[in-house]
Amino acid sequence: MELDRPGRVLAALSVLPALAVAGWLLAGLPLLLLGRFEPVLAALLGVPAAALLCWAGTRGLGAATAGGTTQKGVENATETVVSPVMGRGELRSFWGVLAWAWPVAGVVVVAVASGVFNAVMHSEQVAVRRDPATYAQYAAWIAGHGSLPVPAQAEAFGGADPKLMFESVGFYAVDGAVVPQFMPGPPMLFAIGNWLGAPFVMPAVLGALAVLTLAGVVARLTGTRWAVVAAVAFAVSLPVLYTSRTTFSEIPSLILLFGGLALACDALARPAWGRGLLAGLVAGLAVLVRVDGLRDVLPVLAFAGLLLAMRRFGRPQGVLGLPMLAGLVAGGGIGMLAAYLLARPYLTYLSGSVRPLLLICAAVLVLILAGTAAAPALARIRLPGWAPAAGAGLVVLLMAALYARPWLQTVTRVPANPDDRRTYEMIVQIQRANGMPVDGHRLYFEDSLHWVVWYVGAPTVVLATLAAALLVRRLLRDGTPLVWLLPLAVVGWTTVTTLLRPEITPDHPWAARRLVPIVIPGMILLAAYALSRLRNLFERHGPRVHRWGTALAVVLVLVPPAVTSIGTAFTPVERGEAAAVEAMCARIPADASVLLVERVTGERFTQVVRGMCGRPAARVARTDSDLAPDAEIRRQIERVRAAGRVPVVLGAEEAQVALYGPPSRILALVTRQDERSLLDAPNGTWTLEMEVWMAVA
Template sequence: MELDRAGRVPATPSVLARLATQPVLPTLARLSVLPALAVAGWLLAGLPLLLLGWFAPLPATLLGVPPAALLCWAGARRLGAIAGDPPGDGGAPWQVAGVVGVAAASGVVNAIMHSEQVAVRRDPATYTQYAAWIAAHGELPVPTQVEAFGGPDPALVFKSVGFFAADGAVVPQFMPGPPMLFAIGHWLGVPFLVPAVLGALAVLTVAGVVARLAGARWALVGATAFAVSLPILYTSRTTFSEIPSLILLFGGVALAHDALARRERGRALLAGLVFGLAVLVRVDGLRDVLPVLAFAGLLIGMRRLRRPVGVVGPPLLAGLVAGAGLGMLAAYLLARPYLSYLSGSVRPLLLICAGVLVLTAAGTAAAPALARVRLPPWLPRTGAVLVVLLMAALYARPWVQTVTRVPDNPDDRRTFEMIEQIQRANGLPADGTRLYFENSLHWVTWYVGAPAVLLATIAAALLVRRLLRGGSSFEWLLPLAIVGWTTVTTLLRPEITPDHPWAARRLVPVVIPGLILLAAYGLARLRRLTDRHGPVVLRWGMALAVLLVLAPPAVTSIGTAFTPVERGEAAAVEAMCARIPADASVLTVERVTGDRFVQVVRGMCGRPAAQVARRGASDLAPESEVRRLAERVRAAGRVPVVLGAEDWHVAPYGTPSQVMRLVTRQDERSLTEAPNGTWSLRMNVWMALA
C-alpha cells in the first residue's frame, strides 16, 4: 500500500487526479486493449463448446464473435486520458501511426518467415497437432481407435511426445487456450499465420501500456524494441502459448490502469477477467497473476478506508477469480494428466496461492490498523538499493553458482542426454547435469540489450522509492508488482531446456515486455534530466539513448530474423498421408518415428496409429511383437502398415518405401551465447505394408 511520509494512505484524488487530466491518444488507448478483450471473448465462448464437443466453425463463430465484440465495446468505450506524459506532451497522430506501422510490419514479416512445426519434436508441434485435432473434430479426448488393432493389447502404446494416455484415450499436453486460437487458422486454411497475427497484436498491447505508464512519446520506441527482440520474433512465427499469455497479461495491465483512472467497476471486472484467463493459456499464468490478487485485496482495504479508488477492488477480484477459475476447471477436465506430470511444480504453486490469499484476506481485514502504521524514513532508499542489489546479484550469479540437476526420472534422463548432445555440438565439455539457469539475466541482456536492462533497473529502483515515499506513482504499483515478481521468479528458475532460442520463450510473457516498459520509463526520466542542459544536449542525448535501447536487440536478432525454420513439413506430411492406405492401421516400430508421427498420422492423416512397445533401452520394437500385432490388424479387416526412420527398420515386414524425405532448417541450439544462425534438419520416414 502506498503511504505518505507520515505513514498515512494519501487521499486518492491527489494520487490519481493527474491520470484524468492527461493529454490523450485515444486511438492507441483503444487499439491496445482490443487484442486482450477479443482473445478473452473467444476463449470464453470456445471453452464451453470444446467441453461439449461442439467446437466447430459455425457454433464457434456464432457464439464467439458476439462476446468478443461486446467485450471490445465495453472495454474500449469512453477511453480518454491515459498517457503518462506531462501536460502538453501527449503525443501526436504520427506516433499512433508509427506504432500501428511497427505492429503491421511485425505481422507481415513474421507471416512470411513463419515456421511449420508439424512433426512433434517440441512444444510448437504439440500445439499444432492439438489445434488441428480440435479444429477437425471439435472435442477431446482423442480416441485411440483400439478396435482398428484388434482390441486392447499390452504391446500397443497410444501415447507419444506431447500426448498422454488417459482412460483409454489420448489427452494433449498443455492448456486448451492457445489451440482454440490456433484452430481459427486451420478453419481459414492458413494454419501457420495465426501466431504472426497474435504477435502483431502483442506489439499494440505493449505499446499501449508503455503509453499509459511511461508516456505517449515512448510508445513507438517501446513497440519497436519489443518487435525486434529475437524471442518475440521466435514466438510470433509458430504455435507457442507465450504470445497469447502476454496479450492477456499486459492487456489486463492496461485495463486495470484505465479502471483506476476512471474508477469504473465494469472496466475493473474486465481487467480481472482478462488477467484470470491467462491461466487458461498457460498453467504458469497462475503465478503471473498472484500480484493481481494481492492488489485487489489492497484496493478492497482502501475501500474500507473510504478511499474512492477502492470501488474497483471487488470487481477486479471477482473477474480474476472467474477467469482463473475457468482456467483451472479446463485444466482439471481437459489436461489432468498434464497437471499430474507437473505436480512437483503445481502443488507448491497452489500452496503459494493459498498463502497469498490468506495474507491478502488478513491484510484487508486489518486495513484500518495498517493505515496507521508509519514507515521508517530509511525504507524508501533501502527499497531502491535492494532493487539494484538484486539485479546485480542475478547478473553476478554465473561467477558464484552453477545450477545442476542429477536426473532421477526418465524425462530428466532424456534432458540430460539432450544437453550433452548440444554441448558436444557447441564444443563444450559434456556435462548433462548443467542447466545454465545461472545465466538467466545474461539471456535477457542478449535479447533486450545491457542499456535497456540498466535503464529498467534504475527505473524500477526509482519507482520503488517513490511508492514507499508515498509519491504520485500509484498507477505503477500493479504493473511493477507483476513485472518484478514474474521476472525474479522466472530468472531464478526458468525450468526449461537451456538451449537458445528455445529457452528464450520463458522471457516472453512478462520479462522482456516488462523490462522494455521500465526502460521506456527510464528514458522518460532521462529526458527530464537532459532537458535541463539545453535543446542540443536534449536532442542528441536522447537520440543516443534511444539508439542504445533499439540497436542491441536488433543486432542480436539479425542472425536469424530472415531465415525461416522447419519449412516444408506441412507439404511433407500431406504427401506422406497420401501414401498411407485409407484402410490402414499404422504401427511405428522405432522410437523417434513414434514420438514424432503417431499423433500426426492419427490427427492429420486420419488413420489409427500406435507405437509398438519397446523393451529396455532399445529404440526398435521386437520383430515378433510387430508381426503378432500385424496379424491382429489383418484379423480386424484392416491393412497393417509399419513406419520407421530407416529402410531396414521396416524391411522385415514388407517392401520398404520412403514416404518422407525432408531436408530443411531448424533452430540453433546455443548454450552460452545468443543464437546467430540455424542448423540443418533431416526427417525420413519409411513405410512397409506388413
Template sequence: MELDRSGRVLAALSVAPALAMAGWLMAGLPLLLLGRFAPLPMLLLGVPAAALLCWAGTRQAGKVVEATVWQVAGVVAVAAASAVFNGVMHSEQLIVRRDPATYAQYAAWIAGHGGLPISVQPEAFGGADPWLLFEGVGFYGVDGGVAPQFMPGAPMMFALGHWLGVPFAVPAVLGGLAVLTVAGVVARLAGARWAVLAALTFAVSMPILYTSRTTFSEIPSLILLFGGLALAHDALGRPGWGRGLLAGLVFGLAVLVRVDGLRDVLPVLAFAGLLIAMRRSSRSTGSARPYGALGLPLAAGLVAGAGLGMLAAYLLARPYLSYLSSSVRPLLFICGGVLLLTLAGTAAAPMLSRIRLPRWAPAVGAGLVVLLMAALYVRPWLQTVTRDPVTPEDRRTFAMIESIQRANGMPADGRLLYFENSLHWVIWYVGLPVVVLATIAAAVLVRRLLRDGTPFDWLLPLAVIGWTTVTTLLRPEITPDHPWAARRLVPIVIPGLILLAAYALSRLRTRRWWVTAAAVLVVLVPPAVTSIGTAFTPVERGEAAAVEAMCAELPPDASVLVVERVTGDRFTQLVRGMCDRPAAEVKRAGAETAPEAEVRRLIERVRAAGRVPVVLAAAPGQVAPYGPATHVIALVTRQDERSLVDAPNGTWGLGIDVWMAVAR
C-alpha cells in the same frame, strides 16, 4: 482535442486484442468441453462474445492517453510490419520434436474434431493389446483416448487458422497484436513519445521473433497479461464494477493459456486486496480513496478467469498437471498463502492504515532493487546450478543437455542447468542499456511508492513485472539451449524491462533531437544486432508439404503401426490427427525397434479387423521385413540452433526420413 482523439484510438486498439481473446476463450471452453468446438458454434458465440467485450472495454476510457496521430500511426505500423514479417518467415513445426508441434497437433485435432480426448480407435488394431502404445511425447494416455499436453487456451486460438485455411498465420498475427498491446501500456505509463521506440525494440528482440513464428503459448499469454495491465490502468481512472471485472477477467484467463499464469497473476490478487483494504480504511477514517471501489470487481474477475483456467486444467490437462506436480504443488501452496495474507491484510486494514513506514524505507527499498539485479548479474561467478537426475524426466533432460554440449564442442556434464546465467540471457536479447535503464526506473519507482504512494498507476505493473522477473530468473525451469530457453522471458520479463526502460527515458524531460536519437540507438541497436543472425532464416519449412505427401501415400483404410522409437515420438499423433488414420506405436522392449514377431502378430490382428496394416520407421531396413519399403518423407530443412553459453546466431541443418511398408 487531436491529442485526446488519437490517444483514445491508441488506448482502444491496445486493449482490443486482449478483450477479443478473452471473449473467444470464454465462448470456446464450454464448447470444447461439450465436444462442440467448431466453426459455426464459434461464429455464433465466440465472435459476438469477443465483440461485446471489446465494446465494453473500450467505451469511455477512464484515463486519456496523450498521443499524436503520427505516434499512433507509428505504433500501428510497427505492429503490422511485425505481423507481416513473421508471417513471411513463419515456421512449419508439425512433426512432434518440441512443444510447438505438440501445440500444432493439439490445435489441428480440436479444429477438426471439436473436443477431447483424442480418439485412438483400438478396434482398428483388432482391439486393445499390451504391445500397442497410443500415447507418446506430448500426449498422455487417459480413459477413452489420449490427452494432449498443455492448457487449451492457445490451441483454441490457433484452431482459427485451420478453419480459415491459414494455419501458420495466426502466431504471426498474435505477435503483431502483442506489439500493439505492449506499446499501449508504454504509452499509458511512460508516454506515447516513447511508445514507438518501445514497440520497435520489443518487435526486433529475438525471443519475440522466435515465439511469433510458430505455435507457442507465450505470445497469447503476454497479450492477456499486458492487456490486463492496460485495462487495470484505465479502470483506475473510472473505478467501477464493469471495468474492474473486465481487467480481472483478462488477467485470470492467462491461466487458461499457461499454468504459469497462476504465478504471474498473484500480484493482481494482492493488489485487489490492497484496494479493498483502502476502501475499508477510508470508511473508518472518513478520507476519500477513489481507487478502493475497483478492488472487489478486480478480484471477482480474477477469480472467475483463473477459475475457468483451473477447471480446464482439471478436466482436460490432468495428466499434464501430474507431470508438473513438483512445480504445481508449491505454486498452489504459494497461492494459498498469498490469499490468506490478502484476506488478513484486508480484515486488518483500519489498524494497518495507521502504521507509518520509517523514513529510511524508501531509500532501502530502492537500494534492494539495485542490489538484487547486481546479485543476478554476478550470479554466474558465485553459483553453478546443477540437478542430479532422479526421475525419468530428469534423465531425459540430462541426456539432452549432454548431446547439446557435445554438439557445441563442450565437455559433457548433463547435470548443468545454466540457470545462473538467466540475467545474461536477458542482456543478450534486449541489451545491457535496457537492463540498466529498467533497474534505475524500478529503483526510482519503488522509492517514490514507499515515500508517498505515487505514482499509484505504477504499483500493479511494477509488482507484476518485479515478481515474475525475479521468480523466472531464479528458476527458469527449462532446457537451457537457446533460442529455446528464451521463451521463458517472453510473457513478462522482456516487455516489462522495455516498459521500465521507456519510463526511465521519459524522465529525461528534453526535446533535443540528439538525445532522442542517442536513446534510439542505445536501446534499439543491441537487440537488433543479436537478432540479425536468425531473423531472416525460417526454420522447419517444408514440413507441411512433406506431411501432406506422406498422408497421400497411406491407404484410406490403413491402420498404422510405428515400429521405431524416433518415428513413433514424432509421427504417431500426426498420422492420427492430420492424416486421419488410426496409429499406434509398437512397444520396443528396450530396443530401438519393436520385436518382429510382435509386429507380425499385430499385422494379422489389423487384417482380421478388416483394415490394411501399414508399418512406419526411420530406415528402409526397419520396414523391409514387412513389405516393400517406400520413402514417404525425405525432408531436408533448417532447425533452431542449440546454444548454451552464447546468444544464438544461426541455424542448424535438420534431416527427417520416414519409410513405409504396406504389409504383405
C-alpha cells in the same frame, strides 16, 4: 484532462487484442467441453462475445495515458495531451494533432510490419519434436473434430494390448483415449488459422497484437511518444520473433497479462466496477493459456486486496477491489477447471509446482481478508525514513547479484525421474554438438539474466533497473504513482522468479521463450520510463543536449536487440514440413492401421498420422533398443489383419520396414532447424533431415 481523438484511438486499440482473445476463449471453452468446437458455432458465439468485451472495455475510454489521467499523484505529463480548447483553424492545433497522430500511426505500422514479416518467415513445426508441434497437432485436431479427448481407436488394431502404445511425445494415453499435454487456450486460438486455411499465420497475427498491447501499456505509463520506441524494441527482439512465427503459448499469455495491466490502468484512472471486473478477468484467463499464469497473476490478487483495504478509507480506487478480485478468481478458476477436465495428466505432471502455487493463492486470499479487517491499524504504521532508499538499493543489488550469479553458482540437477533423465541426455547431446565438455547435470540457469542482456541489450537492462529502483523509492516514500504499483509488482515478481528458476531446457533460442510473457516486455516498459525521465533531464541542459542525448539513448535501446536478431531473423525454420506430411498422408492406404516401430518415428509421427492423416496409429513397444522386436511387430501385424484392416509399418530407415513388405520412402525432408546454443546468443540455424519409410504388410 481528456485525451484527444488519436490518444483515445491508441488507448482503445491496445486493449482490443486482450478483450477479443478473452471473449473468444470464454465462448470457445464451453463448446470444446461439449464436443462442439466447430467453426460456425465458434464464430456465432465467439465473435459476439469478443465484440461485447471490446465494447465494454473501451466504452468511454478517455483517460488512458500517463498525462491524460485525472488521478492525482500519477506521473507528470509527458506530451500525452493536446488541449481541446484551441481555436478553430489555429496552426498549433494542426501540429498538435500531428504530434499525436504520428505515435499512434507509428505503433500501428510497427505492429503490422511485425505481423507481415513473421507471417512471411513463419515456421512449419508439424512433426512432434518440441512443444510448437504439439500445439499445432492439438489445434489441428480440435479444428477438425471439435472435441477432446482424441480416440485411440484400439479396435483398429484388434483391441487393446500391453505391447501397443497410443501415447507419444506431447500426448498422454488415458482410459482408451489420447489427451494433449497442454492447456486448451492457445490451440483454440490457433484453430482459427486452420479454419481459414492459413494454420501457420495465426502466430504472426498474435505477435502483431502483442506489439500493440505492450505499446498501449507503455503509452499509459510513460507517454505515447515512447510507445513507438517500445514497440520497435519489442518487435525486433529475437525471442519475440521466435515465438511469433510458430505455435507457442507465450504470446497469447503476454496479450492477456499486459492487456489486464492496461485495463487496470484505465480502471484506476476512472474507477468503475465493470472496469475492475474486466481487468481481473482478462488477467485471470492467462491461466487458461499457461499453467504458469497462476504465478504471474499473484500480484494482481494482492493488488485487489490492497484496493479492498483502500475502500475502507473512502479512496475512489477502492471500488475496484471486489470486482477485480471476482474477475481474477473467475478467470483463473476457468483456467484450472479446463486443466482438470482437458489436461489432467499434464496437471498431475506439474503438481509439484501447481499445488504450492494454489496454496500461495489461498494464503494471499486469507491475508487479504485479514489485511482488510486490520486496514485502519495497518494505515497507522509509518515506514522509517531510510526505507525508500533501502528499497531502491535492494533492487539494484538484486539485479547485480543475478548478473554476477555465473561467477558465484553453477546450477545442476541430478536426474530423479524419466523427464529429468531426458533433459540430461538432451543437454549432453547439445554439449557434444557444440564441442563443449560433457556434463548433463548442468542447467545453465545461473546465466538467466545474461540471456536477457543478449536479447534486449545491456542499456535496456540498466535503464530498467534504474527505473525500477526509482519507482520503488517513490512508492515507498509517498505511495505514488499508484498506477505503477501493479505493473511494477507483476514485472518484478515474475522476472525474479523466472530468472531464478527458468525451468526449461537451456538451449537457445528455445530457452528464450521463457522470457517472452513478462520479462522482456517488462524490461522494455521500465526502460521506456527511464527514457522519459532522461529526456526531461536532458531538456534542462538546452536543446542540443536534449535532442542528441535523447536520440543516443533511443539508439542504445533499439540497436542491441536488432543486432542479436540479425543472425536468425531472416531464416525460417522447419519449412516444408506441412507439404511433406501432406504427401506422406496421401501414400498411406485409407483403410490402414499404422504401426510405428522405431523410437524417433513413433515420437514424431504417431499423432501426425492419427490427427492429420486420419489413420489409426500406435507404437509397438520396445525393450532395450530403438526398434521394436521383430516377433512383436509380426504379432501386431496379424492382429491388425484379423481386425479387417491393412497393416502398415513405419520406420526411420528402409531396413527397419523391409522385412514386412516392399519398402517405400514416403517422407524425405531436408530443412533448417533452430540452433541449440548454451553459452551465447544464437546466430544461425542447423540442418534438419527427416525420413519416414513405409511397408504395407
